[in-house]
Amino acid sequence: MTHDHLLQPYDLGPISLSNRVVMAPLTRSRATSDGVPKEMHVDYYRQRAGAGLIITEATNISPEGRGYAWTPGIFNDAQVNAWKKVTDAVHEEGGKIVLQLWHVGRVSHPDLQPGGALPVAPSAIAPAMQAFTESGMKDAVAPRALDAGELPRVVADFVKATENSKAAGFDGVEIHSANGYLLDQFLRDGANQRTDEFGGSIENRLRFPLMVVDAVTKVFGPERTGIRISPVSPANDLADSDPEAVFTAYVKELSARRLAYLHVIEGATRGDRDPHAFKAWSLRQHFSGAYMGNNNYTADLAEERLAKGEIDLACFGRPFISNPDLVERIRLGAPFAAYDEKTFYGGDETGYTDYPALSAEERARYAA
Numbered sequence: 001m002t003h004d005h006l007l008q009p010y011d012l013g014p015i016s017l018s019n020r021v022v023m024a025p026l027t028r029s030r031a032t033s034d035g036v037p038k039e040m041h042v043d044y045y046r047q048r049a050g051a052g053l054i055i056t057e058a059t060n061i062s063p064e065g066r067g068y069a070w071t072p073g074i075f076n077d078a079q080v081n082a083w084k085k086v087t088d089a090v091h092e093e094g095g096k097i098v099l100q101l102w103h104v105g106r107v108s109h110p111d112l113q114p115g116g117a118l119p120v121a122p123s124a125i126a127p128a129m130q131a132f133t134e135s136g137m138k139d140a141v142a143p144r145a146l147d148a149g150e151l152p153r154v155v156a157d158f159v160k161a162t163e164n165s166k167a168a169g170f171d172g173v174e175i176h177s178a179n180g181y182l183l184d185q186f187l188r189d190g191a192n193q194r195t196d197e198f199g200g201s202i203e204n205r206l207r208f209p210l211m212v213v214d215a216v217t218k219v220f221g222p223e224r225t226g227i228r229i230s231p232v233s234p235a236n237d238l239a240d241s242d243p244e245a246v247f248t249a250y251v252k253e254l255s256a257r258r259l260a261y262l263h264v265i266e267g268a269t270r271g272d273r274d275p276h277a278f279k280a281w282s283l284r285q286h287f288s289g290a291y292m293g294n295n296n297y298t299a300d301l302a303e304e305r306l307a308k309g310e311i312d313l314a315c316f317g318r319p320f321i322s323n324p325d326l327v328e329r330i331r332l333g334a335p336f337a338a339y340d341e342k343t344f345y346g347g348d349e350t351g352y353t354d355y356p357a358l359s360a361e362e363r364a365r366y367a368a
Contacts, residue, residue: 003299003330005306006314010052012290013223013260015096015171017052017313020306021327024294024317025055025100025174025228027068029345030352033134035060035073037082042089043353047324049095053313055174055226055263056086058102061161062154063114065182067104069134070346074099074161080168087169098172098226099165101158101216105182106143106191107236109133118144120154122185122192122199122208127237132345148196151208154182155215162219172224172260175216179269180236183209184229187250188240202249210253222258226292230265231283232276244278251286261290263315269295281310299330325357332366334358 010017028044031037048054060066060073073079083099090097106121109131113119121143130137146154158175165173177183185191186208192199198208217225231247240246254262266280267273273295284291293305294315302314320326322339329336343351358366 001300001303003303006299006303007327007331010290010313012053012313015053015224015260017096018050018094019052019327020302020313021052021330022292022313022315023048023051023054023320023326024315025058025176026317026321027057027071027345028352029068029070029132030347031070031072033070034078035066035071035075036078037072037086039085040349040353041072041082042085043349045086045097046089046093047353047357048320048326049090049093049097050325050327051095051320052327054090054095054097055315056097056099058100058176059161061101061103062157064117064120064154065103065157066112067108067119067181068132069112071102074101074164074168075157080164083165083168083170087171091169096171098174098224099168099170100174100176100228101161101165102176103154103157103182105185106140107131107181108143109138109140111135111138118142120144120146120150121182122146122194125191125193127180127191129237145194148198151198151211155211158212159215159219162216166220172226173216173220174226174228174263175213176228177209178228178230178235178263178265179233180230180238183212184238187246188238188243190237190239190241202246205246206250206253209250213254213257213259217257217259223260225259226261226263227254227259228263228265229283230269231280232267232278233265233269233271235269243276247280247283248286251283255287255289259289261292261313262287263292263294266293266295284310321351322355324355328358328363332358332363334362334366
């Protein structure tokens, strides 16, 4: 199969993409203990700048927002300066890159929190999972329920992180509202059992996530703001009794705010694309901006869905880990290199920046 649609340029509002291949946000846990990206991050993202758009690994908006060891932040000057080297490198190669804004909520552990505090969440309900700390995997604990009066502080953290993203030279930001993290926790009744104006009805559960969206877009503009959702994914032990009603209402509100794109994990994260009677991709009909499909996409599936007009952009995750030149391989019809899952999280350059691109001889052979 040829991949003419996938390799076409695409104007994502003011961000002109050289193709429709998007590099998914991929947590790799290689920052310093205090969340500063390293020089190898510069090489890693530069190598992958052939993507039409890079979405960075999820990046903590605050110390409180951290839920995994060695993940980067965007809340202090050292982090901003380190990310600036990354954006400069990507732009030097002609690429485009946005930062994913992340607050994990209850998906954390006191070992990862300032002063050993409890993680925060909409309600004090522990997820059935383990947290990845610097000393290994530990059972999650019951979080502390956020007071309504604290929510403006969390919104302010999103604003500061967005301002810092702009200062670091990013082309835009993506709000992480998926995979069982804080905004997703407010949306879904599996984690949100509040009885105030931020819980109960669907309208109330949307209230805090939309406060964040409105605050972020005031900084960077809706045309440079995307959002990620996972309507039916059980990731991080989260579920909802009626996801179709919740996410239809949410996406309609997001569309009214004219966000640049809607990034949808179709099905279960890293799992079944079609596990639920409600089809996540049906939300496209409610969104006026670009629709980005994600979850186990192959080049052929992406091409097929683009040709049918079912998606505007296709997001690839794990293939980008072991194929820094993924777009070139798609163009040439070359095979994808296999990845080593043992090197996904933590460590050094091994399994991070040492996957080779095709050699000149290989490119010539596949082009023939």
